[in-house]
Amino acid sequence: MAGVAExxxxxxxxxAAGGELEIPQIxxxxxxxxxxxxxxxxxxxxxxxxxxxxxxxLLILGISASRAKLIPGRWQGFVEWGIEYVRDKIxxxxxxxxxxxxYVPMICTIFFTIFFFNLCGIIPGMNVAATATIMMPLIFAAxxxxxxxxxxxxxxxxxxxxxxxxxxxxxxxxxxxxxxxMQLIDILIIRPASLTLRLLANMIAGHLIVxxxxxxxxxxxxxxxxxxMMAAGVVTFVGGFVMTLFEAFVAYLQAFIFATLxxxxxxxxxxxxx
Amino acid sequence: xxxxxxxxxxxxxxxxxxxxxxxxxxxxxxxxxxKAIEATARQPELGGRIQTLMWIGFGLIEFLALxxxxxxxxxTA
Numbered sequence: 001m002a003g004v005a006e007x008x009x010x011x012x013x014x015x016a017a018g019g020e021l022e023i024p025q026i027x028x029x030x031x032x033x034x035x036x037x038x039x040x041x042x043x044x045x046x047x048x049x050x051x052x053x054x055x056x057x058l059l060i061l062g063i064s065a066s067r068a069k070l071i072p073g074r075w076q077g078f079v080e081w082g083i084e085y086v087r088d089k090i091x092x093x094x095x096x097x098x099x100x101x102x103y104v105p106m107i108c109t110i111f112f113t114i115f116f117f118n119l120c121g122i123i124p125g126m127n128v129a130a131t132a133t134i135m136m137p138l139i140f141a142a143x144x145x146x147x148x149x150x151x152x153x154x155x156x157x158x159x160x161x162x163x164x165x166x167x168x169x170x171x172x173x174x175x176x177x178x179x180x181x182m183q184l185i186d187i188l189i190i191r192p193a194s195l196t197l198r199l200l201a202n203m204i205a206g207h208l209i210v211x212x213x214x215x216x217x218x219x220x221x222x223x224x225x226x227x228x229m230m231a232a233g234v235v236t237f238v239g240g241f242v243m244t245l246f247e248a249f250v251a252y253l254q255a256f257i258f259a260t261l262x263x264x265x266x267x268x269x270x271x272x273x274x
Numbered sequence: 275x276x277x278x279x280x281x282x283x284x285x286x287x288x289x290x291x292x293x294x295x296x297x298x299x300x301x302x303x304x305x306x307x308x309k310a311i312e313a314t315a316r317q318p319e320l321g322g323r324i325q326t327l328m329w330i331g332f333g334l335i336e337f338l339a340l341x342x343x344x345x346x347x348x349x350t351a
Contacts, residue, residue, distance in 0.1 A: 026347050093326050194337050201340035257333040264330060 021219040024211040029133050029204065049120050050130040057116050086111045086259065094263045103266060106147065110140055111259040114199065118251030121207055122244050129251070132203040134196065141195040144262040148191075152269035161269060191265055195258060202254050206247045213240035288346045295342030302335040 035043040043051075064079045072080060086108050091100040114131060121129030131137055152161035166183045167176060213236050220233030310328035314321045 089322070090326075093322055194334075197344060198333060198337050198340060201344050202336075205340070205343055257329055260326060260329055261333055 020223075022215055024208050024215060026204075028207075028211070029128070046128060046130060046133055049126050049128065050117065050136070053116055053120055053126075053130055054113075057112065061112075082112070083108055090256070090259050091263055094260065095267045099267070099270060100263075103147075103263065106143070107259050107263055110143070110262060111255050114140065114258055115251060115255035118203060118254060119248070121203060121210075121251065122247050128207055129203040131199055132207055134200055137196040137199040140199075140258065140262075141192040144195060144265060145192040147262075148266045148269045151266050155269065156271040160271070164272060165268075195261060199254050199258055202250055206243075206250055210240060210243050210247060213237075213243055286350075288350065292342050292346060296339050299335050299339035302338070303332060306331045306335060 029046070031045045033042040033044050035048065061079070064076060068076055087100075087104050090111065091104050091107050094100070095103065117130035117136060119129075120126040121132070152158065156164070165187055166180045168179075171179060216236040217233050217240060220229045220236060306328055310324055313324050317324075
């Protein structure tokens with residue numbers, strides 16, 4: 001059993017090697033550096049997964065794009081369906097075609113990168129979502145943040161944007177004393193922070209719950225001598241598979257929510273009209 | 275365990291804390307989805323738009339539950 005435990009340990013799974021239930025901890029998201037240690041380019045497992053996944057994604061999309069034909073085949077139709085889904089259901093749905101055209105490439109990049117990176121969490125051998133450390137969600141949130149401030153400055157000017165966000169029409173003066181700081185905090189901190197934390201916490205929680213299910217399975221079925229515990233082991237084993245499927249759904253859902261909210265925030269920078 | 279102690283609990287209370295923190299967002303998510311279904315049933319032609327709004331609201335509510343999850347790690351470290 002020690003061999004299997006070591007193998008699984010090398011593959012990034014937490015399994016109980018000793019006699020007690022090993023509960024997955026937060027340290028799992030800070031694995032030791034394995035490549036180029038000591039240099040500024042030091043890599044750990046999660047960064048390596050990101051690089052591998054980026055290469056895979058670029059290869060898939062690049063090859064599909066270079067072989068694109070006027071009459072799409074089955075594969076090209078599939079890839080185009082994915083991109084059209086982002087374009088029509090996320091960007092044009094929120095912004096409309098006129099405004100949205102400029103942001104389709106950005107939202108497509110965000111959606112597909114987050115989706116593929118999230119999927120790493122359920123691919124055997126990778127087993128940890130590449131978005132499960134704070135840098136990756138932070139980068140995307142910063143990108144959105146910069147984009148909606150740029151859009152505000154370009155479309156209506158900074159002063160007009162701040163006026164629109166901080167002082168909604170019809171609000172009496174005493175309320176403004178409360179409202180203005182709240183709105184400022186919202187557009188400066190809460191929006192990017194909530195984008196970052198939502199994605200990060202979802203991926204951490206998903207990984208921990210799947211790891212806990214299989215760790216408990218191993219504990220109940222193999223480590224403990226008590227045969228009464230077998231039933232609990234079967235439950236956690238099935239639960240692990242169910243949670244893995246749920247993670248696949250969450251991977252898509254979080255990519256969708258991140259892309260939709262990015263679009264909504266950018267759209268809010270445009271002047272209101274009616 | 276001595277004679278007077280009949281039952282004891284070991285471990286961390288933060289698990290219960292997170293359970294409490296998840297009640298509110300649970301109710302909120304239920305309301306969001308229920309109302310979205312109701313609205314779509316009344317006006318099916320607005321389904322796409324309602325769905326987008328529903329996911330935005332879902333994202334905001336879910337964030338509250340995740341704050342509870344994260345604060346467990348932050349305040350014990």
